[in-house]
Amino acid sequence: MPSFLRRTLTRLAPLVALALAAPPVAAAPRVTTFALENGMQGVVIEDHRAPVVTHMVWYRVGAADEPRGKSGIAHFLEHLMFKGTDKIPDAAFSRIIAANGGQDNAFTSYDYTAYFQRLAADRLELAMEMEADRMRNLRLSEEQVRTERDVVLEERSQRTDSDPFALFSEQRGAALYLNHPYGIPVIGWRHEVAALTRDDALAFYRTWYAPDNAILVVAGDVDPAEVERLARKHYGPLAPSHPPERARPQEPRQLAARRIEYADARVRQPYVVRSYLAPARRQDQARAAALAVLAEILGGGPAARLQQALTIGSDLAVGVGAWYEADRRDPGAFTLYAAPRPGRSLAEVEAAMDRVIADFLASDGPSDEELARVKAGARADLIYAQDSQQAMAQMYGAGLAAGLTLEQIRSWPDAIAAVDAEDVMEAARALFDKRRSVTGWLTGAEDAAAPVGAAPPEDAPAARPLVESGAAQ
Structure with a gap:
């Protein structure tokens, strides 16, 4: 996203003068909300410039909510959510979205886990039906869990263990937090990730993945009343799990x-x-x-x-x-x-x-x-x-x-x-x-063998806006 880091001193004075004299910014997109009887919260953001839609489900659970000794389970479950249900074959979720001209992904942070699809507006119901299905009907085999655990361990090897900046960031985080789980990396400590099991994943899933712990956000060329109707059709029948309070140290x-x-x-x-x-x-x-x-x-x-x-x-x-x-x-x-x-x-x-x-x-x-x-x-x-x-x-x-x-x-x-x-x-x-x-x-060391070049801290954003556009990690 463009940032005021890109402005030069020579442009500063006229920019400030313009901002102070300018009329208010264009009206913000129309945002409406609704709530389902099972506790799910809905947010609709209208954007009618193109016939596309972004469908997101956010769970109020992240790495900071993991059981002690099970670090990385939130991120591990994010991977496992693509394994399939009785309706959707193993690893077919993304293929179905792609076959309908869309894109999908997911991400885990300390405070939430989110899943999203971006596709044509007339395919919204497809995304909603599939996301609602895996909210409560995930199926996992021991083999799927073992294979995906190896994938996560390799991800840690590539993104953290082989990166001095990432390792340094982990150590700083662990030192900053004496007691709070923010001091534990989102991907988890390697020895704890290696010990995660199918039972661990399913216990975490059954506790936190439910409509009363989820937020549905739909942005795009949509009618709020129609979004609510579809949400009631697909998410409305799902039973709540009544998750525990997020009581963190x-x-x-x-x-x-x-x-x-x-x-x-x-x-x-x-x-x-x-x-x-x-x-x-x-x-x-x-x-x-x-x-x-x-x-x-x-x-x-x-x-x-x-x-x-x-x-x-x-x-x-x-x-x-x-x-x-x-x-x-x-x-x-x-x-x-x-x-x-x-x-x-x-x-x-x-x-x-x-x-x-x-x-x-x-x-x-x-x-x-x-x-x-x-x-x-x-x-x-x-x-x-x-x-x-x-x-x-x-x-x-x-x-x-x-x-x-x-x-x-x-x-x-x-x-x-x-x-x-x-x-x-x-x-x-x-x-x-x-x-x-x-x-x-x-x-560095005097015998630097594989220099990585000058770089800011691994967790330093290149442009951190004061008006946040959201964070994905």
């Missing part, structure tokens, strides 16, 4: 700053990353909006303070950035990073990063120009998000599945627009406490 008071260092011969470009525990948006939207603005002021583009102090205004770093995980169900992370130039040390760029934070806390806060820049970028992100059918579906699905209300989702742009300098400073003072932080150094 929470963080104790964090009393000590933590530091880690990970060295890997494949790393050519070292970097330092600092993550602070930060409140979730669902708990305090106004504070979350202020933190989102703070992240952009510090690390969002060439005019940001880290850029000016460490890259544009000096020869310390080749890359810097900041981002905030606003949309997790429980407290997430506010993260900054810096990658030193050749000849500069990690200690030097970390000290410079700390000076930027200290100078900001000692200042009067962001200038009017900085606030205007960030809000202009947020305005642009909103326009682009509304132009994407799937982005809008993800915005509502991910938000609701992570515990946001419809009003919080709708009013996020207004929350960003309402942030003032004092809001940002209050958020910064509460955030920047090193006792609630982890600082990590990723370094």
Whole structure:
């Protein structure tokens, strides 16, 4: 998605002036909701520009809801959901969607698991019928489970175990969370994934995969009344499972700053990353909006303070950035990073990063120009998000599945627009406490054998919009 990271300093002044003088953005898509008697929630987002539809089912369960010692089971079950039912043969789900000119996929995050199909609007009932079928009628053999477990282990080998940036990210996450399951990787620890069984998968499935734990999101060229009729026909007869409350272990008071260092011969470009525990948006939207603005002021583009102090205004770093995980169900992370130039040390760029934070806390806060820049970028992100059918579906699905209300989702742009300098400073003072932080150094070895080149942290988004278009992981 285009981002205000792409704007240059020379374009900043006219862009801000235009944003401040411009009329309100185009009216948001029409969003309607309904609820089925079995507890399923429905959201319809109308988009009549093309005869296509995005059909999504979001389950309010993710990696952070797994039984202790069963890490990776949420992601493993996502794979197994494509194995078939009495009606749909093994592995035929995606082939049927493709034969009807559509695309489908699924993804697992800490707070939700989602399945989607994008296809012609007149094929909506097909997608709904198939998705409703596998919501309660999945069939698994021991052989299917063994085979797919090997697939997941190979996925971990390729995406995590062979990637120093991913391994470093895992270690930082485990250090940031003393007690909360956010410290466990979504894909799971290898030794626990290797021990997952058919019984584990079916127990998780039967507990969480049911209409009263699901959100249906349909976006596209549809009539809301017809969507509700089809939902009642296909999802309405399914029995609820009455899942348990999502009672997760929470963080104790964090009393000590933590530091880690990970060295890997494949790393050519070292970097330092600092993550602070930060409140979730669902708990305090106004504070979350202020933190989102703070992240952009510090690390969002060439005019940001880290850029000016460490890259544009000096020869310390080749890359810097900041981002905030606003949309997790429980407290997430506010993260900054810096990658030193050749000849500069990690200690030097970390000290410079700390000076930027200290100078900001000692200042009067962001200038009017900085606030205007960030809000202009947020305005642009909103326009682009509304132009994407799937982005809008993800915005509502991910938000609701992570515990946001419809009003919080709708009013996020207004929350960003309402942030003032004092809001940002209050958020910064509460955030920047090193006792609630982890600082990590990723370094190479002198005999680097397979350099992977300069890269930002594995979990650093290239462009993190303040008006979220949804998150898929």
